[in-house]
Amino acid sequence: MAADTTNENGSEPIKTEELSLEAQVEALLFVAPGAVTPKQLAEALEITPRRVEITLEKLEESYAQRGIRLQHHRGQIKLTTAPESAGQVERFLSLEATSRLSRAALETLAMIAYQEPVTRPQIDEVRGVNSDGVIRTLLSKGLIDEAGRAEGPGRPVLYTTTPDFLQHFGLTSLDELPPLAIPEPETSEEAEDTQMQLLKD
Structure with a gap:
């Protein structure tokens, strides 16, 4: 639908086309x-959340062959770059040197990703070492975040992954994590290695 706006000199109206719903959501x-x-988007556009969800599905289809994607994380959505372009993006932003993670960081991230929300004592129990330093590093990189406190003695902090975690590993949602298929009982160390290898893959 076209709308009329007045020209700078006040003479002739200028015809402007109203943006499609997809374009408005994208903006x-x-x-x-x-x-x-979706509720926040719906309130801003004064439409129903269901219409927003349908529009997001259309956007995802249109992004399939483009350099951007919709990232889903805990009921929230954000625009992000396509996982296939990660190498070019890292080089362009000079992130290659800082994006590498240590083995300890990968171990901890794997545990959080597959078991979240999880506490530091739970992580320490499986890893067998204190994880304070690793958790601080992951927090500073924005790969994990605090998500409240667990019930029980001391009420330890709960940790979960973040949208930046998905971006780092080229995922659009946690549903894309490889399934943990462990046919036989494993030791804590073996289970930890399995989780870390899945993240590397």
Whole structure:
């Protein structure tokens, strides 16, 4: 639908085309400071959340052959670069040197990703060492975040992965994590190695 706006000199009206719903949703995702929910988008556009979800599905289809994707994490959505372009993006932003993670960081990330929310004592129990330093590093990189406190003695902090974790490993949602198929009982060390290898793959 076209709308009339007045020219700078006040003489002739200028015809402007109203953006499609897909374009409006895309614009909001582009300017959003972080991940948003369909409800937030619906309120901003004064439409139902269901219409937003349908629009997001259409956007995902249109992005299939492009350099951007919709990333889903805990009911929230954000625009992100396509996993296939990770190498070029890292080189362009000079991130290659800082994006590598240590074995300890990968171990801890794997545990959090597959078991979240999880506490530091639970991580320490499996790893057999203190994980304070590794957790601080992962927090500073934005790969994990605090998600409240667990019930029980001391009420330890719960940790979960973040949208940046998905971006780092080229995922659009946690559903894309490889399934943990462990046919035989494993020791804690073997289970930990299995989880870490799945993240590397």
